Amino acid sequence: MALDIALEGARIARLAPVGTLMDAGPRLDLQGRLVLPGLVDIHTHLDKGFIWKRAANPDGTFDGAVRAVAADRAANWSEEDISRRFDFALRCAHAHGTVAIRTHIDSDGPRAATAWKVFAQMRETWRGRIELQAVGLTAIDSVLDATAFASLLSLVREHGGLLGSYTYATPQLEAGLERLFEAAERFGLGLDLHVDERDREGRGLDLLARMALARRFEGPILAGHCCAIAAQDADEADRTLDRVAQAGIAVVSLPMCNLYLQHREAARTPRWRGVTLLHEMKARGIPVMVASDNARDPFFAYGDLDLAEVYREASRIAHLDHPHGDWPTSITRAPATHMNVAAGTLAPGAVADLSLFAARSLNEWLSRPPTGRTVLRGGRAIDSTPPDYAELDDLMERPA
Ligand SMILES: [Zn+2]
Numbered sequence: 001m002a003l004d005i006a007l008e009g010a011r012i013a014r015l016a017p018v019g020t021l022m023d024a025g026p027r028l029d030l031q032g033r034l035v036l037p038g039l040v041d042i043h044t045h046l047d048k049g050f051i052w053k054r055a056a057n058p059d060g061t062f063d064g065a066v067r068a069v070a071a072d073r074a075a076n077w078s079e080e081d082i083s084r085r086f087d088f089a090l091r092c093a094h095a096h097g098t099v100a101i102r103t104h105i106d107s108d109g110p111r112a113a114t115a116w117k118v119f120a121q122m123r124e125t126w127r128g129r130i131e132l133q134a135v136g137l138t139a140i141d142s143v144l145d146a147t148a149f150a151s152l153l154s155l156v157r158e159h160g161g162l163l164g165s166y167t168y169a170t171p172q173l174e175a176g177l178e179r180l181f182e183a184a185e186r187f188g189l190g191l192d193l194h195v196d197e198r199d200r201e202g203r204g205l206d207l208l209a210r211m212a213l214a215r216r217f218e219g220p221i222l223a224g225h226c227c228a229i230a231a232q233d234a235d236e237a238d239r240t241l242d243r244v245a246q247a248g249i250a251v252v253s254l255p256m257c258n259l260y261l262q263h264r265e266a267a268r269t270p271r272w273r274g275v276t277l278l279h280e281m282k283a284r285g286i287p288v289m290v291a292s293d294n295a296r297d298p299f300f301a302y303g304d305l306d307l308a309e310v311y312r313e314a315s316r317i318a319h320l321d322h323p324h325g326d327w328p329t330s331i332t333r334a335p336a337t338h339m340n341v342a343a344g345t346l347a348p349g350a351v352a353d354l355s356l357f358a359a360r361s362l363n364e365w366l367s368r369p370p371t372g373r374t375v376l377r378g379g380r381a382i383d384s385t386p387p388d389y390a391e392l393d394d395l396m397e398r399p400a
Helices: 062-076 079-095 112-125 140-144 146-158 173-187 204-215 234-247 255-261 278-283 307-318 327-331 333-339 362-367 389-397
Strands: 003-008 011-017 035-037 039-044 098-106 131-137 162-166 191-195 221-225 250-253 288-290 354-357 373-377
Touching: 039 221, 039 307, 039 327, 039 333, 079 098, 079 112, 079 389, 098 112, 098 191, 098 333, 112 131, 112 146, 131 146, 140 146, 140 162, 140 173, 146 162, 146 173, 162 173, 173 191, 173 204, 191 204, 204 221, 204 234, 234 278, 250 278, 250 333, 255 307, 278 288, 288 307, 288 327, 288 333, 307 327, 307 362, 327 333
Parallel strands: 039 098, 098 131, 131 162, 162 191, 191 221, 221 250, 250 288
Antiparallel strands: 003 011, 035 354, 354 373
């Protein structure tokens, strides 16, 4: 829709049909260019980002990623190391027009407290530029280790975080999820889980929905990935999605990371290229979003916390076009609503956090790599150049 946008100070004062706010003061003719509100990245891993140069994934597989991150974390994740990489990631995101981010934080073992300390510092330092939320991440099996879970829970509660877990096909899945629900209910915490990411046979999403319904869980639940459902027959998938909708679970797809890791074997072309069933979810009213996930770490070799790139890839991978409809809300209003942050909408009274692109339509926007944008924060242009990789070179000279 073509609109005139009137700014007053740091806020949007009015929106009106194009050409109708002609005499309202100094005027910038954008010639019909695309304007997006402040972008919201609801699933990232800022504690492990930008380690690629010293901790590459040797073969691009999921197991390779787990091993490379574990070795690098044990050797290198000091407070300074996490802090500088975390800040670097935030500067990338900020330059690309992102105003709010939720990050998962590896929360097992002795390094966890340091990572949460850095998160707390960053949340303060960046307040007003990027709103930060964090999720305590641990393997679902570790949830059943009473000591480990108690320490995860205390970090999450101390820092106002959410409870998370990386779930996979394990005999402990149900017991682990029960434990998470119990803790979430007892302490009033939201849940944000990695679900059915790597196993085509995974049925974690269905179990999660059944448990949320059985317990009448009232807190927010965000399920990330949910790839396995794309490999299920339509009847089973439909039944699961009906339960997900009824349980009020929101879903975030992480297409770039999924397609990097999924079905990777040496010298073999991947055949399983499935993300999650975004269209079928949206049709049922399930809130759906897309997000960055990892950036330049062993789980995803590339990426820059740039939601314009994420949306462009997602649009092509999951056919978020013909019509484009309101799919751009998957990086704006939908994640902002789930995170309960004031962002992601163009409306009178909203802070004028805007990205102006050198494109006059979604077709032009999606055709070229996402360059040439002006980012306004509170109505003023910021430097939209991401930081130089060389800034982290000294940290990268410490192989695991
Ligand atoms: Zn993730």
